[in-house]
Amino acid sequence: MRVVSLVPSLTEAVALTLPGVLVGATDWCSHPAGLDVARVGGTKYPDLDRVRALRPDLVLLNVEENRREDAEALRAAGVPVRVTYPRTVPGALTELAELLAELGAPTEPAWLRDARRAWAEPPRLAAARRAIVPVWRRPWVVLGGDTFASDMLRRLGVVNAYDQHPERYPRHSLAELRDVEPELVVLPDEPYRFTAEDGPEAFPGVPCALLSGRHLTWYGPSLAEAPALLADQLARPVRTD
Template identity: 30%
Template sequence: MKQFKDQLGTLHSFETAPKRIISLVPSQTELLYDLGLEEKIIGITKFCVHPYHFKSTKKVVGGTKKIHFEKIKLLQPDIIICNKEENTAEIVEQLSSICPVWVTNIISIEDNFQMITDFGQLFNCRTEAQKWNDKLTFALSDFKKYIQDIEIKKAAYFIWKNPFMVAGDDTYINELLKLNHFENIYANKGRYPEVELKKMRLEGDPDLVFLSSEPYPFKEEDAFEIGRFTHHAKTIFVDGEMFSWHGSRLLKAFPYFKILHERLRN
């Protein structure tokens, strides 16, 4: 019997590496696939869009906040993968009656490395996990060299409308904003604060306003509405997956960030 501790500190015991995996976290579904575990993944959410073919080859068991408990139970999983931010504590508790529920908690890039290491040990794919961590370490080092001479700009990163909400402190998005030399004007307002557009200039007067593609898909009319309340800010639509998906997606995020900075120079 081997014991493993997840990122909430919960201890899980397994006699053998889990062979029937359900993932309720889109970015972690992608990571499990990239770790070579496709054959072991039996259930996903409707938001698990990468890799694309999973929609037709894996059983969809609901979303990240609403699940089909009976569908999950019938699949007889050995383990269910959740995330503290994506899934509710109630879902984790409910599913714990079926099998062990592994919960990740990714705030920093270090947390991301730890999750990949944990999956390597948990699913007996240590070599693949190490390869991914090596690739990410190299890419992170390269990006830090690239970014070191780029000046810091004040930014606001919008994730929702009605009400307007932004990414604040103690979030993975904020960590990637800092990495990119974007100073989050809402970093001291909580994790995902609601904001009043008319107060934006008083609260930090950002140079850049980022409108994410997810979880709310912002459109041109939203950019126009928000733009009325900024002084000189440039409004930019950004790929939410690159800023908020952890796991192996981070490797694709670094070249995306470089392109973003090139756009900002022009």
């Protein structure tokens, strides 16, 4: 089996579980450290010629991470693809288990068992907080409902103010976001890199929690440590008055 992954979180999952299977990954696949496989460009604009040259038995993609046209082009070239689309933590755990078994893992890896235990009873905020979750700033884009990250936050005691919005990633002006009057603003460091100096100042007087974007949005080995890490970050917001 020869696998090319165009999804950073799946790259990490496959590389740690079945290291001999992975033959290619994107330039953005940063985990595990020291990963030594052929690089095929970005997640949004991979070099499909380089992908095909690796003669993969399967290419891994994701609905949010990759473009539909790339999946269709690979299929048209006779390259098998698997498109993932987890929208809940249980869904991600199930999808990961099924994928790894299909790739030849004899049993579930230890990190996946640890992730199941970690999310069975995750730590929660002492009181539920109604929040907005910007994922981009220019323009402002926030996390909507029916998303994996929104489900993760809900399990940690964060109520997404846009959970019922018809769009999965609504765009609003800063004034509109402020009008929601959130009790908390969650600022992940990816895909937009929010920092203590870039983000909280837009929401004066509102606690802002700076979160690890990798642990909020990746579905792979990081799931095992995500509940404790994110809960700690949520409990230590910064505030701009």
